[in-house]
Amino acid sequence: MSGYARRPEWLKLSPLDSRILGPMRRLTLDLKLHTVCESAHCPNRAECFSRGTATFMILGDTCTRRCTFCGVRKGRPQDLDPQEPQHIVEAISTLKLSYVVVTSVTRDDLPDGGASHFAQTIRAIHDYNRAIAVEVLIPDFGGSRSAVEDVLSAQPAVLNHNLETVPRLYPEVRPQAEYRRSLEVLSRGRLLDDNLLTKSGIMLGLGESQQEVIELMTDLRQAGCDVLTIGQYLPPSLKHHELVRYISPEEFVEYQNIGRDMGFVSVFSGPLVRSSFHAAEAYLLATRKMPRGSGR
Numbered sequence: 649m650s651g652y653a654r655r656p657e658w659l660k661l662s663p664l665d666s667r668i669l670g671p672m673r674r675l676t677l678d679l680k681l682h683t684v685c686e687s688a689h690c691p692n693r694a695e696c697f698s699r700g701t702a703t704f705m706i707l708g709d710t711c712t713r714r715c716t717f718c719g720v721r722k723g724r725p726q727d728l729d730p731q732e733p734q735h736i737v738e739a740i741s742t743l744k745l746s747y748v749v750v751t752s753v754t755r756d757d758l759p760d761g762g763a764s765h766f767a768q769t770i771r772a773i774h775d776y777n778r779a780i781a782v783e784v785l786i787p788d789f790g791g792s793r794s795a796v797e798d799v800l801s802a803q804p805a806v807l808n809h810n811l812e813t814v815p816r817l818y819p820e821v822r823p824q825a826e827y828r829r830s831l832e833v834l835s836r837g838r839l840l841d842d843n844l845l846t847k848s849g850i851m852l853g854l855g856e857s858q859q860e861v862i863e864l865m866t867d868l869r870q871a872g873c874d875v876l877t878i879g880q881y882l883p884p885s886l887k888h889h890e891l892v893r894y895i896s897p898e899e900f901v902e903y904q905n906i907g908r909d910m911g912f913v914s915v916f917s918g919p920l921v922r923s924s925f926h927a928a929e930a931y932l933l934a935t936r937k938m939p940r941g942s943g944r
C-alpha cells in the first residue's frame with residue numbers, strides 16, 4: 649500500500665493551525681531547542697501545543713541511526729550544546745509545565761551515548777522545581793548498562809523505551825537496533841528501581857501479525873513494562889517504510905483489552921496514539937493505580 653493511500657475516516661485530521669504551531673516554534677527557535685513533535689511530524693502536535701505540552705528532543709536534531717519509519721534527520725550530528733539543559737528549563741518556565749517528556753536522537757558517536765546529558769537535563773529541571781515529573785524516552789545506548797544507570801541516577805519519574813515493532817521486522821525497520829537489547833533496557837530499569845514506572849510503545853501497520861504483537865506484549869510484561877502505547881504507523885514520506893495496512897479502531901480496542909488482561913497498568917491503544925500523547929494524563933492514571941513506593 650502506498651504511504652499516501654486514501655486515509656480512512658478515523659485518521660482524517662483537521663489542518664494544522666499556524667496560530668497554535670507558531671508560538672511554540674518561535675519559543676524552540678529562540679532557545680535553540682528541538683521537539684520530536686516537529687522533527688517526527690507527529691499528527692497530534694497542534695493538540696499538544698495548544699495544551700502547552702511538547703516532547704523535547706535533546707542531543708541535537710540529527711540521528712546516527714537509520715530507522716526506516718522515522719522522520720527525524722539522519723547523518724553526522726553537531727556538537728552537544730552544554731546550555732541545552734538550561735534552555736529546556738527556560739521553556740518549561742515559559743510554558744508553566746508540571747510534566748515534561750525528554751527524548752533524544754540516538755548518538756552512537758558519543759562515548760556514553762548521551763546518558764550524562766540526559767542526567768544533567770533531569771537534574772536541571774529538578775533544581776528548578778523538584779515537583780516537576782520528568783519522563784525520559786531513551787535510546788538503547790548500544791546496550792550499555794552503565795548508561796541506563798546514569799540516567800536513572802537523576803531520578804526520572806518514568807523510563808520509556810519504545811520497541812517500535814515486532815522482532816521479525818527489526819532488520820528492515822530498526823536495522824541498527826536489537827529487539828532483545830531494547831527489552832533489556834526496560835528490564836534493567838525495573839531491576840535498578842522497582843518503583844520506577846516503565847513504558848514502551850509500538851506502531852502497527854508495518855506488516856506484523858496479531859500473533860507477533862501478542863508475543864511482543866508478553867515479552868514486555870516479562871521485562872516488567874507497566875504502560876504500553878499502541879498507534880497506527882503513518883509514513884512521514886514516500887521514501888520511508890511502506891505502510892502495509894490500516895488497523896481498524898476495533899482491532900486497537902482488542903489489543904487494549906488483551907494488554908489489560910496481561911496485567912499492564914495502562915494500555916493506550918488507538919489509531920492516533922503516540923508514545924508521548926497525553927503522557928501526563930497517562931502518568932497520573934498509572935500512578936493512581938500503582939502508587940510509587942508500592943514496591944512491586
Ligand code: SF4
Nearest residue numbers: 711713715718720754
Ligand atoms: S534511533 Fe530514534 S531518532 Fe534515530 S532514526 Fe531511529 S527512531 Fe529515529
